[in-house]
Amino acid sequence: MEIVLVGLNHRTATVEIRERVVFSPEQARRAAGELRSRGILEEILVLSTCNRSELYGVPPESASDSAAAVESFLASFHQFAPAELNGSLYRHGDRDAVRHLFRVTAGLDSMMLGEAEILGQVREAYRVALEQGATGPVLNRMFQAALEVGKRVRAETEIGTRAMSVAFAGVKLAESIFGKLRGHKALILGAGAMGEQAVEHMRDRGIERILVANRSRERGEELAKRVGGELVPWEGVAAALRLPDIIVSSIGGADPVFTRPTVERAMAERSNRALFIIDLGVPRNVPAEIGDLYSVYLYNIDDLTEIVEQNKKARENEIPRAEALIEEHVAKFEAWQGSMEATSLLNELQTKLKREREAFLRDRLEPMQHLSSADREQMARLMEELLDRVVIEPAERLRSRREFRRKLAAVEALRELFGLDREKP
């Protein structure tokens, strides 16, 4: 096996196990160092996030059953009894390991399908390993390809586009009413976590002004400070209602926050410019009848949850397209691996030299009329011998594939030097 992957994720391991197998960057460096010094792996990369811990490696030529060795190393590194991790770990080799990594960076293996954070985490893990010098030509190529796959899948499919949280779905809706949020104002009622999340999203999207109101003044002030908004006194909410284009409400308690006549008056004052109300409260903060008012768009938490459900399905529908992209890149990676093997290099080199020699003999020896055909044959033989001695024999010495692999850089150099085309992943 050339590539080994041992790991666990949210599907195979409980959170109790996952939290014990997390590698900090420091631990990742130490683990990589130990695995190499013990001769278990030559190239190594540790990928550890809250939902997964995975060791990618390239074992040395002589190693047998490296996966088992990595597994027992993993157990002992995190102080598990040898059998304790049984059933939680998965192991993949070669093509399956490559495919697994590509699926991870594409977000297909994430708890939340298509999430983008994993791409940054893989990039960071790769950076740490690269700095330490723990990776080599195989893992370098593999992780660069994986990051490329992650980017392509997100750009060419819709796996990561639809909102997967209630707060973000609300903001997306606001955008389908107002277009860009720049130049618009929002009013936040109540200091709920979801409401605050929505405000964060709106601020990222350049909302002009954020107003904050809360029953308890202190908590309101805290919230205003956190989100960079202005505090509106609770008694002044009705009067301030003409200002915002978006209202996010998450107030506890059974009383509605405002009544239909209040909103009606505000709408008249704001010349019927559209008003979007996100009601995150349970029980609902805003009476449903307000949603019937002209130019008022009212969405409650159930409406938004339904949108999120639809979006999940839409993302799932994108899986086949993402998988197709992944297979394309797995094939490319394998082609690259194949081209890096000594045998293929030697075959190509021999073919090329043979072609060059024949062309040379044709061009240079044909015009020399004074040579007999025996002389010609003699010269051709000499030339073949010379080429063999100068180029083929040294290359022949590298024929041991495993030996050669460590010198992948050399293979690349040889290919470059002799102008032998190779697959670029």
Added chain:
Amino acid sequence: MRLPADGALTADLMTTHFGTGALGLYAISLSLYVWYLYFKKRLIGRAATLFLAGGIVLQYFALLERSRWLQSVPYEDLYGSMSLFGWLLAVTYLGLEIFHRHRSVGPFVLPFVLLLSLLASFAPAAAPAFPPAHGPLFALHVTLNILAYAAFALSFVLSVIYLLQNRLLRHHRLGTMFWQLPALEVLERMSRSSVIVGMVSLGVGMVLGFVWASRIRGQFWNADAKEIVTLVIFAAYASYVWLGRTSAWRGARASRLCVLNFIFVIFSYTVVNLFLSRYHRYF
């Protein structure tokens, strides 16, 4: 027939070549716009715009050839009128797309452009029954008025999309389609700027028409059905713009008004042209 017969044939052939080319480019552009609507790839969107622009250029040459042949603006037959209408619709849309930097409406406008050009290519390219009117004043009158109709048609399409989008939003019925459409406020702004383009060109076109009439008939006002209906249309759109600035008629109501106004335009383009007007036939 006072037109040179041999020149007529080549001109007609040229028109066909350019016209077919334009049709092809519009068709490609439409499919790219639809593709863009679903996958939102900027490159695809740019290509769609580029093909649209290419179609516009080719159709311009088709129209140019035709007006050289006629020695006037092509308006006197169905072919010319529809072709010019389709072309100006495409031009207005392109202008609006660039001004508002929004491409999602393309898939809804391009079918009309394509349809008009297609119909035009089937319509008989009849030679005018009587010597056509000449001169830049008249040409401008025709072109500006057709431009106004094209702009109104565009605002009609935008308003219909607005109403559709608004309906989906209010009834919380958000399918796949919903997320691809432009935002309500964007649609409203685009529709309004389209109406303003239409009103300006209709206003200037009308004045030129009156000047032309006074030259030919010695009086500005001839009480032709077309003159009356056009003034009504102008007033209707003026009220749309004015009401859109006051409280009650923003949003959906303004869009409904815009859709309603377009019925006048269609009436003017069909019934008035064919049956009521004495001096206008195809615009």
